[in-house]
Amino acid sequence: MHDELIERHEDGVLVLTLNRPDRLNALTPAMTTALLAALRSAALDPAVRAVMLTGAGRGFCAGGDVKDMANDDHMAKQTLEERAQQVREATECSRLLHEMAKPTVAVLRGAVAGAGLSLALACDLRIASETLKLTSAFVKVGLSGDFGGAWFLSKLLGPRAREFVLLSPVLDAQAALAMGLVGRVVGDAELDEQGLALALRLASGPTITIGHIKANLDLAERGATLAEALDQEALRHIRCGMTEDHKEAARAFVEKRAPNFVNR
Numbered sequence: 001m002h003d004e005l006i007e008r009h010e011d012g013v014l015v016l017t018l019n020r021p022d023r024l025n026a027l028t029p030a031m032t033t034a035l036l037a038a039l040r041s042a043a044l045d046p047a048v049r050a051v052m053l054t055g056a057g058r059g060f061c062a063g064g065d066v067k068d069m070a071n072d073d074h075m076a077k078q079t080l081e082e083r084a085q086q087v088r089e090a091t092e093c094s095r096l097l098h099e100m101a102k103p104t105v106a107v108l109r110g111a112v113a114g115a116g117l118s119l120a121l122a123c124d125l126r127i128a129s130e131t132l133k134l135t136s137a138f139v140k141v142g143l144s145g146d147f148g149g150a151w152f153l154s155k156l157l158g159p160r161a162r163e164f165v166l167l168s169p170v171l172d173a174q175a176a177l178a179m180g181l182v183g184r185v186v187g188d189a190e191l192d193e194q195g196l197a198l199a200l201r202l203a204s205g206p207t208i209t210i211g212h213i214k215a216n217l218d219l220a221e222r223g224a225t226l227a228e229a230l231d232q233e234a235l236r237h238i239r240c241g242m243t244e245d246h247k248e249a250a251r252a253f254v255e256k257r258a259p260n261f262v263n264r
Helices: 029-044 066-070 080-090 092-099 115-122 149-157 160-167 173-179 188-203 207-221 226-241 244-254
Strands: 005-010 013-018 050-055 104-108 111-113 125-129 133-135 184-186
Touching: 005 029, 013 029, 013 188, 029 080, 029 092, 050 115, 050 188, 080 092, 092 115, 092 207, 104 115, 104 188, 111 115, 115 149, 125 173, 125 188, 149 160, 173 184, 184 188, 207 226, 207 244, 226 244
Parallel strands: 013 050, 050 104, 104 125, 111 133, 125 184
Antiparallel strands: 005 013
């Protein structure tokens, strides 16, 4: 566990908490390094069946630490290529949240901005409290954006993504819900409980199958042809049919009971 990232395991859910509450969990190199290591480990750990990403205190993540940016002189000691590679390595966090073969949930309150928004959008599902203040923010600090924000927003908003990133409005919870940037809104006092309940529900599901469902969706997002999608769907469908979880689900259906998925 790193001081800027708290890791907790609960019934198959890896709960990752960004932990700089005094700075609205603004990202640092140490934090993103710890987050990337945790996500890489989770992707390979059969004991982790879902990942929940949240922030300590009154905000989820305000993005990069702008105060540190203002005082940053180490960039002068790096070439453009070195700095770009450093950023690219950190942004693997977004790819893993989006593509790992396990469900990921972002639990959002307060500030969700910049790279923090990108990380939230990388997750499969997003639940927010009524305190949400969500914005792109990049244009306001003279940056074009990273951690996949433009890619995710284009997928979610289509042509409306341009207005959102160029004007960078601050959305409250209901506006974000109406735009489809979050899936549900709950009272702030209920957020942690409801977010964990959602992650636990996913963790109790057929994890292998969920991984293949995500792969089907990822293939569609990458612009696969229908024939390519049908080919891969057929293989994944049959592969899921060979799991113990499918056999258990079929028995449970016949016996009119809830299935007990064991991720085999």
